[in-house]
Amino acid sequence: MAGPDNYYRASLEPTAALPRLKGTHRTGVCIIGGGFTGLSAALHLAIGRARVTLIEAETIGFAASGRNGGQIHTGFRQTQEQLERWLGEVHTRDLWALGEEAKALVRELAATHQIDCSLKSGLVIAAHDPAAARELAEDTEYLRNHYGYDLARMMDAAGISASLGTNVYPAGRYDSGGGHLQPLAFARGLAQAAERAGAQLYEFTRAREIEASHSGVRVICDGAIIDAAQVIVACDAFTGDLLPALAPYIAHVESFITATEPLPDELYARVLPSDAAVADTRHVLDYYRKSEDRRMLFAGRESYFTVPSDIARLVRPRMAHVYPALKDVRIEYAWRGAVGITRTRMPHFGRLGERVLFAHGYSGQGVALANLGGKVLAEAAMGKPERFDILARVPAKRFPGGAALRKPLVSAGLLWFKLLDHF
Ligand SMILES: Cc1cc2nc3c(=O)[nH]c(=O)nc-3n(C[C@H](O)[C@H](O)[C@H](O)COP(=O)(O)OP(=O)(O)OC[C@H]3O[C@@H](n4cnc5c(N)ncnc54)[C@H](O)[C@@H]3O)c2cc1C
Known part of the structure; x- marks a missing residue:
């Protein structure tokens, strides 16, 4: 992964590295993974006075949590109506409540722990064609009538053009409950808050194996052994490498992001005047927003197998399609990250035995949901599993085939979705 090309990392002051764990160590809960899930779990456990x-394995926020689009979404990848048909109304309403709490939690954590992460409100879902616009309008209506959600409103072609400064969309939804933030700044802020609350954090410490031990669970790392009463696995796209039993449930796609040079005043005002985050409705979507220092952060295209040598070249045509005025601006940063996805596009929460808890596969909506995920994992580890169980009761489905087949199938699925986007 291209560390120095990640704009988020480049735009923050370097932080002192956390220590590498060495020797034998005993703890109450061992968390594996320093992204939003693990950091939020660590913070909430430490606040609850757990050890x-x-x-x-690398540095705080090294993977998805420090490279993502920073977009805070409402709900889940499946609509509430789809979830009701699948899971029934009671379960779906409980999930909705957790989804709403996830967005509030991000704002609360940023405020309480004074995390300077350029947090802003406003998310636009842009319909890429009239059929998508109808579906979006129906969903917006459904949320208002059945869930009392009145923070989202539809915009017609003129409305979305005024909001985004582009004419490529027939309609869209403005959601003031959604928003955006600088994800790596948020991850680092969570890490500092967790340390202040008493959690011990280590970098460059990769778990190699998890095994049962006489006192609980043993985590074997390179050069260190951790004996814990419980373990939380928060490795998202990489869970299957550590726990092969979970590999059939988690896959990933590579997503590509670019950051332009800071835009001159006139362009900055003309492009995306509402300063919302934007995601379109295509299966392989464009998502973008402006940064605090006036850049356009534009993401598009996905790939399973091949990583392009020139990410900027891949993404630029998408950006130029939406904003022809940006076609010649300099792209200063280009990077990629692994988005953990599940077959159902719902996050996968669960237990392996009595003492190992895990959560992964937020399927592109983890900025809010992974933080909530960490909180409910912490609750479960402290003996209050009720809210964790709401998420763990969502049935997980295996990707068909073994490891060898899974990749081609996800790849073929992606190709199919790309084709759909053109019709
Ligand atoms: C390019 C991109 C764009 C995205 N855009 C958005 C968006 O706009 N909005 C949104 O809601 N979601 C988005 N997502 C998804 C979101 O970023 C993730 O759902 C979320 O960050 C997952 O957090 P996590 O803590 O579960 O996983 P991660 O952030 O991936 O953290 C897992 C950590 O575990 C560590 N690890 C792995 N194996 C081991 C091991 N054996 N030992 C120790 N450590 C280990 C990794 O190094 C990593 O730091 C995007 C993801 C990507 C990649």
Whole structure:
């Protein structure tokens, strides 16, 4: 992964590295993974006075949590109507409440722990064609009538053009409950808050194996052993490498993001005047927003197998399609990240035995949901599993085939969705 090309990392002051764990260590809860899920779990456990140790294979926010689009979405990848048909109304309403709490939690954490992460309100879902516009309008109506959600409103072609400064969409939805933030700044802020609350955090400490031990669970790392009463696995796209039993449930796609040079005043005002985050309705979507220092952060295209040598070249045509005025601006940063996805596009929460908890596969909606995920994992580890169980009761489905087949199938699925986007 291209560390130095990640704009988020480049735009923050370097932080002192956390120590690498060495030798034998005993703790209450060992968390594996220093992204939003693991950091939020560590913070909430430490606030609850649990003894907690978090290990991260690389650096805090190294993977998805420090590279994503920073967009805070409402709900889940499946609509409430789809979820009701699948899971029934009671379960779906409980999930909705957790989804709403996830967005509030991000704002609350940023405020309480004074995390300077350029947090803003406003998310636009842009319909890419009239059929998508109808579906979006129906969903917006459904949320208002059945869930009392009145923070989202539809915009017609003129409305979305005024909001986004482009004419490519027939309609869209403005959601003031959604928003955006600088994700790596948020991850680092969570890490500092967790440390202040008493959690012990280590970087460059990769878990190699998890095994049962006489006192609980043993996590074996390169050069260190951790004996814990419980373990939380928060590795998202990489869970299957550590826990092969979970590999059939989690896959990933590579997503590509670029950051332009800071835009001159006239362009900055003309492009995306509402300053919302934007995601379109295509299966392989464009998503974008402006940064605090006046850049356009534009993401588009996905791939399973091949990583392009020139990400900017891949993404630029998408950006130029939406904003022809940006076609010649300099792209200063280009990077990629692995988006953990499940077959159902719902996050996968669960237990392996009595002492290992896990959560992964937020399927592109983890900025809010992974933070909530960490909180409910912490609750479950502290003996209050009720809210964790609401998420764990969502049935997980295996991707068909073994490891060898899974990749081609996800790849073929992606190709199929790309084709659909053109019709
Ligand atoms: C390019 C991109 C764009 C995205 N855009 C958005 C968006 O706009 N909105 C949204 O809601 N979601 C988005 N997502 C998804 C969102 O970023 C993720 O759902 C979320 O960050 C997952 O957090 P996590 O903590 O579960 O996983 P991660 O952030 O991936 O953290 C897992 C951590 O575990 C560590 N790890 C792995 N294996 C081991 C091991 N064996 N030992 C120790 N540590 C280990 C990794 O190094 C990593 O730091 C995007 C994702 C990507 C990649």
